[in-house]
Amino acid sequence: xxxxxxxxxxxxxxxxxxxxxxxxxxxxxxxxxxxxxxxxxxxxxxxxxxxxxxxxxxxxxxxxxxxxxxxxxxxxxxxxxxxxxxxxxxxxxxxxxxxxxxxxxxxxxxxxxxxxxxxxxxxxxxxxxxxxxxxxxxxxxxxxxxxxxxxxxxxxxxxxxxxxxxxxxxxxxxxxxxxxxxxxxxxxxxxxxxxxxxxxxxxxxxxxxxxxxxxxxxxxxxxxxxxxxxxxxxxxxxxxxxxxxxxxxxxxxxxxxxxxxxxxx
Numbered sequence: 001x002x003x004x005x006x007x008x009x010x011x012x013x014x015x016x017x018x019x020x021x022x023x024x025x026x027x028x029x030x031x032x033x034x035x036x037x038x039x040x041x042x043x044x045x046x047x048x049x050x051x052x053x054x055x056x057x058x059x060x061x062x063x064x065x066x067x068x069x070x071x072x073x074x075x076x077x078x079x080x081x082x083x084x085x086x087x088x089x090x091x092x093x094x095x096x097x098x099x100x101x102x103x104x105x106x107x108x109x110x111x112x113x114x115x116x117x118x119x120x121x122x123x124x125x126x127x128x129x130x131x132x133x134x135x136x137x138x139x140x141x142x143x144x145x146x147x148x149x150x151x152x153x154x155x156x157x158x159x160x161x162x163x164x165x166x167x168x169x170x171x172x173x174x175x176x177x178x179x180x181x182x183x184x185x186x187x188x189x190x191x192x193x194x195x196x197x198x199x200x201x202x203x204x205x206x207x208x209x210x211x212x213x214x215x216x217x218x219x220x221x222x223x224x225x226x227x228x229x230x231x232x233x234x235x236x237x238x239x240x241x242x243x244x245x246x247x248x249x250x251x252x253x254x255x256x257x258x259x260x261x262x263x264x265x
Contacts, residue, residue: 018121021044024044029042064081066204087103089181099123100183129215145193153244156193157197171252185243207229223238
């Protein structure tokens, strides 16, 4: 079992991250594009990352480190436990002055997430989970929807995910979207939406925290082909993510195009 102090450490760090991020001014914060078309980054992203790297690594010096805003090294691959963090998930939303950006913090032990937090400061929502301990939103236990039928299900996904080439047959669903992948996972964990999916190569820091919160809430998670998610890989990208109640998850995986049918993978 993971140490409950690890979850407390993540929760405290998430609250401090929220205070730092809110000290910047959203649309007025300094921002620039990362090299190679990797998306935008702001001074708020870097300030939060600096605090997390300093405080979390000082508290757990034996743990490895993987963050969207830190240079990756092979050192983490030899560590039994690793922090996987997205200092500010939904940077574009933050830059636009939206409230739906999040801090996503996770601890992985030998490939499995064992403690996780997704925190949305402007919505006062803190989702948390510890392996074997259930999932919570602001101290209230959460659970996914009980929906089994795919037709008519509410699914969080970007519009390109519904393109015909990704499916054996495009399902008749009600699609919605949130820019933050971490928030999408949390919304499914608490049952506000039936499922979420992303079919592109997906960075581990975007979904590691949500993976545990979903599973502890009672949902099923996998990559786009139905394989279990394992974290702290040499290439820290997953083959997408699908999350839903068990029967609905089976329906989604069954309707998605098989491995080899989509060139990106």
